[in-house]
Amino acid sequence: MSSTAQAVHYEEHHQGWFERWFMSTNHKDIGTLYLSFSFLMLFVGGSFAMLIRAELFEPGMQLMQPYFFNELTSMHGLVMIFGVIMPSFVGLANWMIPMQIGAPDMALPRLNNLSFWILPFAFVLLLSTFFMPGGAPAAGWTMYPPLVLQGGESIAFMIFAIHLMGISSILGSINIIATILNLRAPGLDLLKMPMFCWSWLITSFLVIAVMPVLAGAVTMMLFDRFFGTNFFNAAAGGDPVMYQHVFWFFGHPEVYIMILPAFGIISEIVPTFSRKPLFGYKAMVYAIACIAFLSFIVWSHHMFTVGLPLGAEVFFMFSTMLIAVPTGVKIFNWVATMWRGSLSFEVPMLWAIAFIVLFSIGGFSGVMMALVPADFQYNQTYFIVAHFHYVLVGGALFSIIGAVYYWLPKWSGHMYSNFWSKLHFWSSAISVNVLFFPQHFLGLAGMPRRIPDYNVAFADWNMVSSIGGFWFGATQLIFVGVVIHCVFFSKAKAASRVWEHAYGLEWTLPSPAPHHSFTVPPVIDDSQLAHGDISH
């Protein structure tokens, strides 16, 4: 007993700045690192978006060379996906999973530190390409050959950065699986576990299955460019479309990697502020598992127009539409949870409701694009851009912000400003629609994506969209203010159970939560749990 108890207390002693942040084995510190890093990257990727919208404010070329515009769109996508959405979900997992399952920390704390620290280095590699001869990668975040292979010195750096990000997220996922399967407090059965843990458990399997596939795709590219192989050259019996298949075999599960943890978060927030247990908990678990499974057999819906055989088009059309079924189960269950609940609209709940609405809009346009004949019109237009921004900004990002507002008092021990956080919400919720809704119209009217200039016919809605963009971007500065104020300056102390009807182990810990969440396994009291056979 004594030696391990010492191990647990060892870190309570004063530790230097370097030790604390660079050598950490603490899930909270590492979670904070992840979240801070992705917050920073949100503004890096966001500034690219501001430049893109500025160029598109009016028809004609105003600010930049077309090639630089292409660099911006490509890097915007890569930074937002690998630098913002994925790491912030991992950061939330780090903070919350040990607290939600009654564990002291992640199962493999040193590996955890490794997973995080790979990321800043990967992004130094990636972002440095802006300053290289030939500029940053400019063929889109999907990096299709042969176009991407015509880039300058950036290609090798881009590929290695992707490798590093892949290693980071695979190691992170291994850790999450080991934590959830091995460190749950005795008595916390899998089917009593919070939905957030469930969603991350399943997401982790997706990560382990598809990040290596992306690594394989870019490795083939590396060989084609530098070692004289011909994977993507039809003259040699290869095929550029093969890259697209391998890439999207990764790519579609990847979009679910970016949304399943969001489902988990929303399933935590909605019951709390509806003062009712989650409707159909088991169905929610099965729905996530079902979505995860289906996500492996729909990838070619990204390739409907490359010239697939008819049978493939039909198969992928139906399998894609099938995904809407378990997704619908989730939407209906959230709504049913709210139905006849005693709703109150604290800030996290506002983000959760906005999530449900905006994600549904993105889901609907998704089903539209799943129809092969219709997709021939939508493909490569702004309609696609509108679709994935509704699911990724209105969906994933909104859920992350909601999660921060939900758990920040638990992390910091203080409440944030009600006024400013509500202003942040309303301003974001309105501007995000001003920003992205018009892009549906532009796409339907035929405006292609990834272009710096456009027909004057598209001028009006582009200007509206740009205004929404600057508005949304500026609004996020409020978020910075709210978070900094809450962590460093707020005087309002948060209770252990921050929200009146919040259930689950994390709310049994004081706010701020102690350095090591649980040093001995807690005794599970079903009435304190959010899910399972409970009635509160």
Next chain:
Amino acid sequence: MSQPDANVYYVPHKSRWPIVATLGMFLFMVGAANWLNGHDTAGQVILALGALTIVGMMFGWFGNVIRESLKGTFNSQVDTSFRMGMMWFIMSEVFFFAAFFGGLFYIRTFVVPWLGGLGDKGVLTNGYIWQGFSAAWPTNGPEAIGGAFNVTSPWRIPLINTLLLLSSSITVTVAHHALRAGNRKRLIGFLGLTIVLGILFLFGQAIEYSDNYLHLNMTLHSGIYGATFYILTGFHCLHVTLGTIMLIVMWLRCVRGHFNREHHFAFEAVSWYWHFVDVIWLCLFLFVYIL
């Protein structure tokens, strides 16, 4: 040696090795990228620095864990976490290979027949761009990229290599049983034999590769056949090399008596890894060499 208490959670001490590891990986990749871009000297120096850092880190990190393990700091819960970690790591490796196998199958079942004129996809390319190209495997495509080449018979070196790896999987299992039975001599002998078999396999691959290059003109440039062949067998070779190094480390640790009948996670992890490279090889033998 005090026995760790399974009812108290264990959290490891802080460690400097993760950050050293990332630094090493970063240097390695910056070096490699510079080298590829033709900045040879700078690239090589940075790459070497990175590689040294990584090797040093491995000695430091694993050494640290081994010392902790010998002191008996890990309870059974930690042991399970390690096991899960290794299992899912191997799983991710499986998917890495799956990407290349998937590519191979796609090329062979769809792309090459289409280039040969099959179906409505094939009509145009075969009718207008590459008239009269007839689908076959192995191929280096309609423009015969890399020039005419020959392939080795699967029934010579590849067959021998298959037998070598298969028997090495058996010997490592025998060693494992010996470890559990507490039979040190048998353990060290059979583990040593496994290493020898692994090295012989690598030797066989080296002969095969040089034969391909020197006599058969089957190189990385030999169209899609050369590309898929070398990426699959090459990465497999790399994994066998790593596996062999890990086996050697395990052998040294066995000689030093690091393992006992209950506590030998590291040994098991390496043997799982070894079985994994074996299974990958069987798939390679079937899909790359025979079919």
